[in-house]
Amino acid sequence: MERFIDLSLSAIMLAGLYATMAYGLGLIYGVLRVVNLAHGGVIMAGAYLGWVLFERWGIDPYLALPLVIVASFGLGILMYRLLVRHLPRGPAGGPASLLLLFGTWLVLRNVAYLLFTGNDQSIRTSYSTASVPFLGTYVSVNRLAVLGVAVILPILLQLLLKKTYTGRAIRAVAQNADSCTLVGVDVERIYALTFGIGTALAGVAGLLSATIFSFNPGFGSGELLKSFVVVVLGGLGSILGVGLAAFILAVVEVFAILVLPSYLTSAVGFVMLVLVLVLRPGGLFGHRVLG
Amino acid sequence: MRSRSTPTPCRSALLATLLLSLVAAAPRAAGAAAPTKVSLGATLPLTGAEARIGGFFKEGYELAVEEANQKGGLTVGGKKLPVTLSILDDTTTQATAVSLADRLVNSDGVDFLLGTYSSHLVEAQSTIGEQNRIPYVNGGGGATKIYKRGFKYLFGTIAPVELLGTTLMSWIDVQQKAGKLPRPAKIALLWENTAHGKDFRKGVSDFAAKSGGAYQISVDESFPLDGKDFSALLGKVKAANVDLFLADAHLPDYITMHRQYVAAGLCHKVVSYGARGSEKGAVDALGQENVNYVVSGVWWSAELGKKPGLAKAFVELFTSKHQGRKPEWFQALAYESARALFTAIEQAGSLDREAVRAKLAALKIPSMLPGGTLEFPASMGQQAQNPFVLQQNLPDRTSPIIFPPDAATGTGIAVNPRCPK
Numbered sequence: 001m002e003r004f005i006d007l008s009l010s011a012i013m014l015a016g017l018y019a020t021m022a023y024g025l026g027l028i029y030g031v032l033r034v035v036n037l038a039h040g041g042v043i044m045a046g047a048y049l050g051w052v053l054f055e056r057w058g059i060d061p062y063l064a065l066p067l068v069i070v071a072s073f074g075l076g077i078l079m080y081r082l083l084v085r086h087l088p089r090g091p092a093g094g095p096a097s098l099l100l101l102f103g104t105w106l107v108l109r110n111v112a113y114l115l116f117t118g119n120d121q122s123i124r125t126s127y128s129t130a131s132v133p134f135l136g137t138y139v140s141v142n143r144l145a146v147l148g149v150a151v152i153l154p155i156l157l158q159l160l161l162k163k164t165y166t167g168r169a170i171r172a173v174a175q176n177a178d179s180c181t182l183v184g185v186d187v188e189r190i191y192a193l194t195f196g197i198g199t200a201l202a203g204v205a206g207l208l209s210a211t212i213f214s215f216n217p218g219f220g221s222g223e224l225l226k227s228f229v230v231v232v233l234g235g236l237g238s239i240l241g242v243g244l245a246a247f248i249l250a251v252v253e254v255f256a257i258l259v260l261p262s263y264l265t266s267a268v269g270f271v272m273l274v275l276v277l278v279l280r281p282g283g284l285f286g287h288r289v290l291g
Numbered sequence: 292m293r294s295r296s297t298p299t300p301c302r303s304a305l306l307a308t309l310l311l312s313l314v315a316a317a318p319r320a321a322g323a324a325a326p327t328k329v330s331l332g333a334t335l336p337l338t339g340a341e342a343r344i345g346g347f348f349k350e351g352y353e354l355a356v357e358e359a360n361q362k363g364g365l366t367v368g369g370k371k372l373p374v375t376l377s378i379l380d381d382t383t384t385q386a387t388a389v390s391l392a393d394r395l396v397n398s399d400g401v402d403f404l405l406g407t408y409s410s411h412l413v414e415a416q417s418t419i420g421e422q423n424r425i426p427y428v429n430g431g432g433g434a435t436k437i438y439k440r441g442f443k444y445l446f447g448t449i450a451p452v453e454l455l456g457t458t459l460m461s462w463i464d465v466q467q468k469a470g471k472l473p474r475p476a477k478i479a480l481l482w483e484n485t486a487h488g489k490d491f492r493k494g495v496s497d498f499a500a501k502s503g504g505a506y507q508i509s510v511d512e513s514f515p516l517d518g519k520d521f522s523a524l525l526g527k528v529k530a531a532n533v534d535l536f537l538a539d540a541h542l543p544d545y546i547t548m549h550r551q552y553v554a555a556g557l558c559h560k561v562v563s564y565g566a567r568g569s570e571k572g573a574v575d576a577l578g579q580e581n582v583n584y585v586v587s588g589v590w591w592s593a594e595l596g597k598k599p600g601l602a603k604a605f606v607e608l609f610t611s612k613h614q615g616r617k618p619e620w621f622q623a624l625a626y627e628s629a630r631a632l633f634t635a636i637e638q639a640g641s642l643d644r645e646a647v648r649a650k651l652a653a654l655k656i657p658s659m660l661p662g663g664t665l666e667f668p669a670s671m672g673q674q675a676q677n678p679f680v681l682q683q684n685l686p687d688r689t690s691p692i693i694f695p696p697d698a699a700t701g702t703g704i705a706v707n708p709r710c711p712k
Contacts, residue, residue, distance in 0.1 A: 003530055006526040006529075010520060010522035010526070014522075017519065113338055113339075118338070118339065118343045120543055122546055122575065124575060124576050128576075129553040129554050129577070129578065129581055138554060140555075142554075212547065213543065213547050214546045215543075216340065218339070218340045253520075257523040257524065257527065262481075262523070262527075263512075266519075
């Protein structure tokens, strides 16, 4: 029983991490139909920004969240205005967007090498190794905090999408951009905002990851891959689906250790990805645009 | 009708091949007649994932070359020749490491190659040395499989990781025989799913198998590189109730795993993460209180410089050049690789690659590496077999060498005092 509780808690914590990493990728694809390959680079940039704020000014990573959100949002707007908006719309823009955003990721990575060298860095706070007892086992305080953020983020996103004019405009643009233009919605502005929000979410994921893992400029590739698996499992464009898919993936990966060698457990997600793409291409939760 | 004076395509190709061969052979023929310098080439991962360590290897190579040149160069055939070293950035990618090594040999015409860092790059790049019959001496490729290919021109100053497991178990065995550890002792053996991890596992499990029941491996699990969550794996360790926690991990996984280890309230009589433990990055990320008593094994430590000898001279030379910064094993192995090659060149008395290869194969020189002698035994694929030194982190922020006894600068603590009794 204790082992079951241990594994269940591990799965919940891991799900929080996966969901945080994947929200931004899911949102951008849901609205712009662009697979943001620079997502991994922004995660890395968020990690470094958090690290600089912590090391230089002693700002706790969780207190630094608003700063990282603003900076990443700004980076996203910049990336959209300078690069993404020049891409052709529709299927023709697919390969071009992949190449462009992959190139952007490489640029971000090399800038980080220039600024910070290839050394591994990490953020160590007073709660980095702290834990709280729970049902006869221990739960990491930091991972609990990440879970908290992972739960709050989709709630805030849903409030934004459902309760505000901008949110309704985002949903409308995701459904039919041409019709939105006819009724006076500034589609370009909505695209820029969405790209900014998605990038800000990636920045948050980077900051939170930096409190758990060490990182270097190569950081973000594994995170991008995992985010991609989560987003496809959840159904491209479904924010709530992303959260649920993150939970399913984490449960399967964690409990797989009971029947598989540890090194194979991370491959379970990719097997699931292939199965979902073959059997249910719209994702486990269907193709529901932005919930 | 074709004119007799018009060359056929076949003749043209033959002529071109002949000319190209002459051009390619010219520098070496001239060099062989009257060498004016010893030209060395190397690639290192100066950017990319291994950039930090690539920089350390560069420091080691450059120090060895500077030292040789300060003495007037290498004595080759009774004449002093200066040493030049071309270092190119292989960007931590196999393809670049291979193509740049090929360029160094076939375009830049270097006499000998020094190796790059990390096993996967050395494994790929060393084929260039073999194909071109040019001695390739490295201190960065530790995986034993690199040396099991029957290569004649490949020499490694870096001992196999398997010996790390063996050395660690040897120290544990001493502690067990002294009654400080239980018999049989239960082991959790966690290893990264790489050649490095597999070698470590072999070292530990072979020792345990030959111990006559003194050790029982209760958990034997591998994990992928850059893992995001080790809690399930650590849960298995917890359930097995083991005495010794022996893992082999690279720095990022060490940090992630040990944070979860501490948060889960785990504690074992002996804790080791293989070669990881005493580096500043780990202490910064985990906190001194959480890395105390962790045992780590390294190929070389600046602690060896506390005793008179070659290591002391190297530490002094390095620190004087780098404003008091102490060298790590990376610089030491790079320096020793270059020094081994220099010695072989001087012993051969020429820049003839075959003669130098033969001298390297028969080399046996005093060394600053643990064990005190450097040689490349043919039976081990010309990979040096120097023992590791074990260090243990102490609360006073020092990491003295605790094993082997002849190199020890402190006494190891076998039962982790952090664990509740």
